[in-house]
Every structure is written in C-alpha cells, then in structure tokens.
Amino acid sequence: MQLVIISGLSGSGKSVALRALEDSGYYCIDNLPATLLPQITSHIGQQQRLAVSVDTRSAALEALYDNIAHLRAQGVAVQLLYLESNVETLVKRFSETRRRHPLSNEHTTLAESIVRERHMLEQLAEHSHRLDTSDISANTLRSWVRSFVSHDHSGLTLLFASFGFKHGIPLDADYVFDVRCLPNPYYDPALRPLTGRDLPVAEFLQQHAAVDRMYEDIQQFISRWLPSFVHDHRSYLTVAVGCTGGQHRSVYLVEKLAAHFQQQQQKVLVRHRQLGEVHDSMYRTNK
Structure with missing residues (x-):
C-alpha cells in the first residue's frame, strides 16, 4: 500500500x-x-x-x-x-x-x-x-x-530548483546559491523572451568563464557533502539557485547541475519556480 x-x-x-x-x-x-x-x-x-x-x-x-x-x-x-x-x-x-x-x-x-x-x-x-x-x-x-x-522514493533524491530573488527565497530550500553576479542574458533583446533551457541562452552563458567557475563551485560543494546527507537517511535534498528573475541564469545552472548528477546515477528532480515547470532535463534547441 x-x-x-x-x-x-x-x-x-x-x-x-x-x-x-x-x-x-x-x-x-x-x-x-x-x-x-x-x-x-x-x-x-x-x-x-x-x-x-x-x-x-x-x-x-x-x-x-x-x-x-x-x-x-x-x-x-x-x-x-x-x-x-x-x-x-x-x-x-x-x-x-x-x-x-x-x-x-x-x-x-x-x-x-x-x-x-x-x-x-x-x-x-x-x-x-x-x-x-x-x-x-x-x-x-x-x-x-x-x-x-x-517519483522513486528509495534513497535520496537531489532536487534542484531555480527561482527569482525578486519573488522571494523559497522556504523549502536546504541550500541557496545566489548567481546574480553572473552576466545577464536579459539585457540582450533577442534572449530576453527565452529561458535558460533554450540553446541560445546556454550558448551566451557558456562564453563567460565566471559562469563555469560558479557551476564548478556549486557542483563540487554538493558532491562533497551529498554522502553526508545520504548517510543521514535523508529522502530529499533541495538545492535552490537564484538569479534576479528566475528565467535565465538560475535555470541554466540548474539544468547543468541536474545533468551532471544524473550522469553520476543520482536520482534528480528539477523544478523551475518562475517557469512553473517540473521535469528531468535538458536544453531545448528551438528559439
């Protein structure tokens, strides 16, 4: 039952x-x-x-x-x-x-x-x-x-959530990472209506070394501490990544982090709060 x-x-x-x-x-x-x-x-x-x-x-x-x-x-x-x-x-x-x-x-x-x-x-x-x-x-x-x-509830599920700081910090997050310091695709009129799941936005962010450094820092932090949460018999670990509007930078990094940990055979769930989405991954090629 x-x-x-x-x-x-x-x-x-x-x-x-x-x-x-x-x-x-x-x-x-x-x-x-x-x-x-x-x-x-x-x-x-x-x-x-x-x-x-x-x-x-x-x-x-x-x-x-x-x-x-x-x-x-x-x-x-x-x-x-x-x-x-x-x-x-x-x-x-x-x-x-x-x-x-x-x-x-x-x-x-x-x-x-x-x-x-x-x-x-x-x-x-x-x-x-x-x-x-x-x-x-x-x-x-x-x-x-x-x-x-x-969802499969055996073991620990790593839940990545993007959000916009202007809408408030999510109450259900175990960790919150602020990526508002990164270059913002919003200021490019062609990218503004798109999201971090769209390939043109991903290509824009991949041009900036700071984005890669931020990703590596977050990924290494989670990798280092994830075994401790597994040992503590946690069912979920929620990692929230926030940018200003929750549409571009945070969405891109959540997708990339989710893809990495899925490749490590970790159970992963993705939520995009400002996009109203829950899914598995990854980038869309359509504009």
Whole structure:
C-alpha cells in the first residue's frame, strides 16, 4: 500500500494537493485524526493508494509519528508532503477568500495565528518533503504533487530548483546559491523572451568563464557533502539557485547541475519556480 500524508499550513494549498491525488486515483480523506491512521489502512478494502490530510485541525496530532513508524513496520510505503507559504502570501489568501484561520480568535491577529501554526508543525515539516507554494499557481502545485508521488522514493533524491530573488527565497530550500553576479542574458533583446533551457541562452552563458567557475563551485560543494546527507537517511535534498528573475541564469545552472548528477546515477528532480515547470532535463534547441 502507498500512503501519502499531506500536511502544512492553512491556506498553503493542501486541498488542491489532495484533489490532485484524488484525480490520480488515490482514495483521499481530509482532516483525519492521527490515531485513526492504522485503522483506516486496514479498512479501505482493495485500495492500494491512499492520501490523507493531517494538520492542526486533526485530533491527536502528537500520535502521528508513532503511527507512521507502526505503518512502515507493516510494509506500508508512507510519504510525507508538507506545504507552506510565507506569511504575506497566506494573509493575502485568507483576506481574498474571507476564510477564518483555524487558530484565530479575538486575542490573536491572522499573522500571529500563522506563526503559531508554523511552530506547532515544525517537527512534522522537518521529517517531510517540503513544498513552498508562495509564488506558484494551483496548476503548478498539482503538477509538482503528481511528480512527487510518481517519483522513486528509495534513497535520496537531489532536487534542484531555480527561482527569482525578486519573488522571494523559497522556504523549502536546504541550500541557496545566489548567481546574480553572473552576466545577464536579459539585457540582450533577442534572449530576453527565452529561458535558460533554450540553446541560445546556454550558448551566451557558456562564453563567460565566471559562469563555469560558479557551476564548478556549486557542483563540487554538493558532491562533497551529498554522502553526508545520504548517510543521514535523508529522502530529499533541495538545492535552490537564484538569479534576479528566475528565467535565465538560475535555470541554466540548474539544468547543468541536474545533468551532471544524473550522469553520476543520482536520482534528480528539477523544478523551475518562475517557469512553473517540473521535469528531468535538458536544453531545448528551438528559439
């Protein structure tokens, strides 16, 4: 049996993620008390794929970790997916929908409720694959969730993500590399509408020695420390590379890094936050 547990902050997109799994053939349950996890897995008949939403609304949240260990001991493949967003985005979403935050009351502001909820779930976040939904659309989130559940979760997956600093640093990154110091294809009118996945942009960046030095530094750093994360039994290591807009330089370097580690037989997943893409690699020849 495959069990996906979706958790995270209120307003971060858990309902969207759960519906995406339902559309993918999962039997889905929203807001299940943690104590019922063992029982539900033994009473859903022939269903082999189950998705459950568990968050601060769920009763007996403190029992979740023991029940996950119990299920894994029984051979259930449990995957934890944690969704989060920055405070500003969550405040905007609650304001637009006029929904009430589950922890809000007459004594706390919405922002204070969000911070409190993040604190309550921080232990769960540490043991989950995290997705920052601050700056992505619902369609992109659905795509990322489907990619997550279809990926091979045995061993460590190295996840490379490009992003634009002007849109904020992703919350789910383990390492963040700033490449805004590199030559920028944006200032070439012919390259401006393209991305780092397009061959003309790659050719432009390959002309500059600084780009190669930056790539070598990042690649060597990850290569040096990756065995330590494998030894620590990590499921995911997220490396974020950022440029100003998240369209050219960071995308190019993420693609090149992903190709290198794929050649080393490492499991790799690629996300381009500002492009709204998740894929495997590499450069496109079309303009």
